[in-house]
Amino acid sequence: MNKSHENSYALYLLTDELIHIIYKRDHLIDLEAAQIIVRDRMMVQEGLTMPVLCDIREVRMVTKPARDYLAVEGSLLVKALAFFIDPPVTDVISSFYLGTHLLSFPTASFTDKDEAISFLRESIESPDP
Amino acid sequence: MPNNDDYNVKRIQQMLLEMARGNFFFSLEPSAKNDNVASLIVMLNMVNEEIRASFVHQGFAQSGDTPQYLVQLSLLLDADGTIEMANQKTCSLLSRLPKDLIGKPITELLSKSSRKLWAKQWRRLLKKEQSDAVVPLELTTGDGLIVRKEFNLTTFRTLQGSTKKILMDTVLFSKGEPFGKGLWKHALKVSKGTESPKVRLSQKDIRMIRDVHDMIINNLDRDLPRLRELALQMGTNEFKLKYGFKQLYGTTIFKFLTQERLRKAKTLTMHTSLSLKTIAHMTGFKSIPHFSRAFKEKYGQPPSSLRK
Numbered sequence: 295m296n297k298s299h300e301n302s303y304a305l306y307l308l309t310d311e312l313i314h315i316i317y318k319r320d321h322l323i324d325l326e327a328a329q330i331i332v333r334d335r336m337m338v339q340e341g342l343t344m345p346v347l348c349d350i351r352e353v354r355m356v357t358k359p360a361r362d363y364l365a366v367e368g369s370l371l372v373k374a375l376a377f378f379i380d381p382p383v384t385d386v387i388s389s390f391y392l393g394t395h396l397l398s399f400p401t402a403s404f405t406d407k408d409e410a411i412s413f414l415r416e417s418i419e420s421p422d423p
Numbered sequence: 424m425p426n427n428d429d430y431n432v433k434r435i436q437q438m439l440l441e442m443a444r445g446n447f448f449f450s451l452e453p454s455a456k457n458d459n460v461a462s463l464i465v466m467l468n469m470v471n472e473e474i475r476a477s478f479v480h481q482g483f484a485q486s487g488d489t490p491q492y493l494v495q496l497s498l499l500l501d502a503d504g505t506i507e508m509a510n511q512k513t514c515s516l517l518s519r520l521p522k523d524l525i526g527k528p529i530t531e532l533l534s535k536s537s538r539k540l541w542a543k544q545w546r547r548l549l550k551k552e553q554s555d556a557v558v559p560l561e562l563t564t565g566d567g568l569i570v571r572k573e574f575n576l577t578t579f580r581t582l583q584g585s586t587k588k589i590l591m592d593t594v595l596f597s598k599g600e601p602f603g604k605g606l607w608k609h610a611l612k613v614s615k616g617t618e619s620p621k622v623r624l625s626q627k628d629i630r631m632i633r634d635v636h637d638m639i640i641n642n643l644d645r646d647l648p649r650l651r652e653l654a655l656q657m658g659t660n661e662f663k664l665k666y667g668f669k670q671l672y673g674t675t676i677f678k679f680l681t682q683e684r685l686r687k688a689k690t691l692t693m694h695t696s697l698s699l700k701t702i703a704h705m706t707g708f709k710s711i712p713h714f715s716r717a718f719k720e721k722y723g724q725p726p727s728s729l730r731k
Contacts, residue, residue: 333693336690339695341696355468357472358476366687367686367687367690381462383457386466396641
């Protein structure tokens with residue numbers, strides 16, 4: 295059931311096993327952007343809980359209200375989360391986010407997309423905690 | 424604006440100096456590059472935001488003993504967006520002399536992204552006879568730092584009647600100076616529900632209460648044990664847990680639980696087609712009526728109204 299969607303902040307690709315979100319270049323992610331990003335993700339997922347691959351390599355800034363929103367409202371319908379990063383900037387952003395917000399599903403950051411996908415696969419296969 | 428390492432390191436130093444002084448309302452323009460200096464700027468901005476948030480929050484939750492100091496920024500603009508007046512605090516905060524501000528277009532002070540927003544908002548505001556709007560704007564300081572804040576923009580017609588003006592103002596928090604006696608101490612007190620007994624919390628207690636907070640967030644779909652049992656489980660007593668939580672987070676454990684459940688439920692109701700029953704179940708409400716009632720109490724309308 296491959297499907298895609300696009301808004302001004304991100305591109306969404308839905309495959310059989312996961313949802314792939316690619317953040318676009320040059321956007322400051324503030325609360326309003328975060329709300330749109332989450333809304334559209336949930337719309338694409340149609341109520342299903344799934345693993346999320348988040349390509350944040352082009353992100354340069356996420357404000358605190360946006361980080362808090364992404365950690366609470368934005369963690370709904372997520373089975374596992376892998377950040378696809380490009381150090382050093384997005385490495386700092388993802389480590390900071392994961393270090394200051396508690397998420398109830400498996401999370402990790404990767405510089406290699408295949409590794410990120412295998413992490414997500416493993417986390418679906420392992421039984422729920 | 425220059426964007427080399429020397430310039431960036433200077434701005435980082437300036438920002439750290441402001442933080443050391445207790446001024447957490449500045450931030451740095453993020454660099455478009457992906458290098459070590461850029462990552463340091465991103466990190467510094469995020470650390471600064473976290474400190475600022477915890478500081479303001481604690482200020483309200485424990486208004487009795489946290490020194491707080493308000494800084495008001497006010498600018499008066501004419502209909503073309505030229506600055507006619509800037510209060511002294513604005514000048515010193517932006518590290519600019521009055522003569523560098525007065526008579527200049529406001530756009531000179533705004534960051535690049537804010538200029539676009541300003542161009543849009545400003546025309547819209549002036550169309551109305553009188554208007555109030557809250558707009559997030561970024562002002563740049565003489566040192567290359569940024570003050571990002573929601574500004575109140577009020578447009579009005581002058582007494583002479585023919586021209587319009589814009590009042591642009593906001594309030595920032597600083598730890599720089601303690602309150603004077605009287606006024607502000609009272610002004611910041613949350614009016615009701617704050618009279619709970621003060622508990623002295625050790626580092627260990629604070630850690631324990633944070634654990635309880637995290638536990639609640641991670642188990643929204645489950646019922647909380649009774650406070651007495653929860654306290655026992657965490658190796659503390661009910662009194663400390665109850666009032667300590669309130670002191671740290673400014674609300675009771677059960678109100679916090681309901682609030683977090685509703686936040687999630689609202690998002691699911693708005694953006695998915697899951698049944699209300701499923702949503703109620705996912706967010707820990709026992710039944711639809713229970714869920715609807717709590718939802719209506721908080722948002723003023725039942726969840727079903729978001730579906731039409």
